[in-house]
Amino acid sequence: MPEGPELHLASRFVNRVCSGRVFTGKVVKSPVHKSDEVPFHAQSYIITAASRGKEMQLILSEIENPPKSKGRGKKPKNLANLKTMKILFRFGMSGKFQFTTVSEVHKHSHLQFFTNDDPAMVLSHVDVRRFGRWEVDAGWSKVRGPDPMFEYQLFRSNVVKNIKSSAFDRPICEVLLNQKYFNGIGNYLRAEILYRLSIAPFEKARNVLEGLNEDPPEVKPKVKGQEVKVKVEDPKVDILHLCHTVPLEVVNLGGGGYDPEGKSADYSKFNAWLQCYYQPDMNNLVDHNKRTIWFKGPVGPMAPKESKSRSPVKKRKKKETASANDEESPKKKAKAEEKAKVNTENKKKSPRKRPAKTQVSTPSRKSSKKTSVNAKKVENTPRQAKTQIPDAHEVKGYATRSKVTVNGMMKSKTPKKKTAKHR
Structure with missing residues (x-):
């Protein structure tokens, strides 16, 4: 499921491909999607994007006198903005954006924006599972808190000031998914954050968070353009600070966990970055919300009773071994085909005996009737x-x-x- 880093990477992707491009015509919506139509009618408009936690906005801005030269170029200058519309997206389980030609539009594209290029290009919102939604003329959701990555100070204050709320009576692993306080933190991020601090996932959240300051700790800042990880041994590093730095590490991977081009995603960097989530030497347990938490060490006092662990790692190993032994698979297929041929030949020979048995049936039963x-x-x-x-x-x-x-x-x-x- 796309989390805060993936939404931010999606917004950067949209800003990159839409820079210097002019869009035109009607916004086309798929009839199978349940979200509303986008009633934005403009002869020429531009598109920009922004993200905040697990939400992303597309801003459509109408312009006058578009540049004569079509295609990519510099952003039009001295153009009067006539009207704007904000579309708020939540990606669900598989939402993303693609920028393709008209003939290459994905079959699960549910919202399409066309450029005035020749040939035209399409910015489309793709969602295979259709769990994502969008809202027209909507701002950031009021029930979601500040972004831990780019609104760090507000994020810390929001958590510390509300520490006495009943929401923090739950296990820390479940509170980390509460978007009212941890906007953008998802399943894999909570596992990585708790693992680095050796915090039991089912420890009471208030016990973990109480005593923290609103002001962020003074730690070595990240160097722009470099992947600098904060050492966990630093006593100044707390769980709120890791909620800020760990998602930024994913962003610094350069899209390893996100597939903006619509091609087969390369998860090698992202998988190498993971230390806890979905790792074969880690434990896992289903929490009270039916979500799987990955951890190592003690589980904590608030673990659900009779909760079971899931074992998807074994299935992954089978897939990995099958892909690693692709050279031997043709031999196995040949053997399977030979066995299938022998079985079909035997079946063709054996059924011939059945009609003989029916012909030998005693005529007295038929004649008696x-x-x-x-x-x-x-x-x-x-x-x-x-x-x-x-x-x-x-x-x-x-x-x-x-x-x-x-x-x-x-x-x-x-x-x-x-x-x-x-x-």
Whole structure:
């Protein structure tokens, strides 16, 4: 699920691809999506983006006298902004933005903005699972707190001032997902933050957070353009400070956990950065909200009773081993095909025996239904004597090829002559 760093990377991506471009025409919405239409009608407009925690805004600004040269270039200057519209996005489980040609638009694209280029390009909001939503003419949500990455001071103050709230009576791992105080922190970030400080995930949140100051601790700042990690051994580093620095580390990866181009994502940097989340040597447990927390060491006193751990790591190992042994897979496929051929040949041979069994079925059962204990019918219709032979216990006599026994007396008959006369 996209978290604070992924939303920020998405906003940077939109600002990069939309810089110097002019958009035109109607904003096209997919009919299958439940969010509202975007009633923005402008002959020419520009698009910018901003993020805050787990929310992102697209700002559509109408312009006059667009530049004659189409395509990318410098941002238009001295253009009067006529009207603007803000669209607030929440990405859900799989939301993202793509910038493609018209022919390459993703089939799960639910909102499309077209440029006036020749050929036209499309900025589209893609959401395969359709859990994401957008709101038209909406500002930042009031129920979400400040961004820990870019509103650090406000973020700390919001947590420290509300430490006596009943929300902090819950386990720390669950409070970290409360967007009212930890806007942008998600499942993998909470695991990494708690692991670096060796905090039990089901320790009471107030016990972990009480005593912290509103002012941030004085630690070595990050150097711009470099991946400088704060040492956990520093006593000045607290959990609120890691809520600020750990997400920035993901941003400094340069999009390792986000796929803005719509191609197969390269998660190698992101997977190498992870220390706790989804690692095979870590423990995991399902919390009260049915979310899986990854940790190492004691679980804490507020762990849910009879809670079970999930084991998706084993499934991942199977996939990894299968991908690592791709060279051997054709041999396995060949063997499977040979076995399938042998099975099909055996099946073709074996079913031939079934019709023979049905032909050998006793005719007495069929004939007993058709010839109901009546010897006169057998005498009057000699043809039936050959095909429909009644049982001996049902009638007093039965027919044979050359003789008929009636009441114990043997009498010879010539069926051929009778059949001839009958004919």
